Amino acid sequence: MGKNKIAVLTSGGDAPGMNAAVRAVVRSAIAKGMDVYGVYRGYNGLLNGDVEKMNLRSVSDIIGNGGTILYTARSEEFKTLEGQKKAAKHCQELGINGVVVIGGDGSFAGARALTNAGVNCIGVPGTIDNDIACSDYTIGFDTAMNTAIDMIDKIRDTAQSHDRCSIVEVMGRRCGDIALQVGISCGATAILVPEVSFNIERDVIERIINTQKTGKKHFIIVVAEGVGGVNDLAKYVEQRLSIETRATILGHVQRGGSPTVRDRVVASLMGHKAVDLLAQGIGNRVVAMKDNKIVDFDITEALDMPRVFNKNLYDIAKTISI
DSSP: OOOOEEEEEEOSSOOTTHHHHHHHHHHHHHHTTOEEEEESSTHHHHHHTOEEEEOGGGGTTOTTOSSOTTOOOOOTGGGSHHHHHHHHHHHHHHTOOEEEEEEOHHHHHHHHHHHHTTOEEEEEEBOTTOOOTTOSOOBTHHHHHHHHHHHHHHHHHHHHHTTOEEEEEESOSSOOHHHHHHHHHTTOSEEEOTTSOOOHIIIIIHHHHHHHHTTOOOEEEEEETTTOOHHHHHHHHHHHHOOOEEEEEOGGGGGOSOOOHHHHHHHHHHHHHHHHHHHTTOOSEEEEEETTEEEEEEHHHHHHOOOOOOHHHHHHHHHHOO
16 A cells, blocks of 8 residues: 555635644644645645645744635536546545545535545634534634724724714624624624624614613624625614714735634644544544534534524623623
C-alpha cells in the first residue's frame, strides 16, 4: 500500500480561523507520515487540478491571518454528478484518498457527494454565522462578533452625541446568533432575528418609548441580515417617534480580520480531529463541538439535524435591555 495522501480545501464564504484549520490539517498530516495537498479555490480546484503539495513551512505564520490562503469559490460544475465524478477521478489520479473540507452546509453536501464517489471526506465547520446544527460552535463566529461589537461601540459614540437611534444590520441570513450575542454585548434596546417572529410596534417602538420614560436618550437596534429592511425601519422609527435615526449595514467587514484566540484554538483542534479520522480510513463525517468537546457526526445525520435557536438567551436579552 502506498503512502497515505490527503488534501485540504476551503469552500463557501470565508471565515477568520480557516487558515488556522488549514495549518492544523497540514501539520497533523505530516506528523502522521502522510502527504498533504492544498486545493485552491474550493471544489473548483479539484475539478481544474489546481492542487499543490504542502510542507511544514507552507503554513508558517498563517494562524493569525484572516481569510484563507487556499482561497475559496462556489462551484456550479461540482453540483452535477459529472462534476463530482471528475473531481473524484482527479483525486484518484493524484493518489489522494481523503479530503478535509472546511466550510458550511453546502460544502458538507459536496463532501458527502465526493465520499459517495469514492474519496473519503471530513467536513470542518467554518462559517461566521454559527449555523451548523450539529455543532455548538463554528470557526469564525467569535471573530465576527468581536468585529461587529467594535463597530457598534463606535456607532454608539455618535448615537450618544446626537441623542440618535442607530439601527445596525449584522450578518446572519438564516441564523440570528451574531445578532443575539452582539445585541446583548452592546446593550441593544431591541434585537430582531429570523428565528423569532416580531411586531415592530411592540418589539421596537414600545421598547424605545419605555426606555425613554426612564431617561434613556440614545438607542441601538440590532437586526440580523435575514430580517433585513433596516433602511425602511430607520425611516419608520424617525417618523413615528421624531428621533433622528440612522441605519448601518456592517456587511463583509465581519468576515475579515485576524481571528480571535477562541477561533484559532477551535480551528486547530477541529483540523487535527479531521486528520485523525482520515488516518483511520474514516470518511463521510463532520467534525463538531458539543459541550466543549470535539466530536464527529455522520454527514447525512448532521445535515438533517434541525437547528435550535437559544430562545432562553433571547428572552434574557429582552429582560436586561430596558
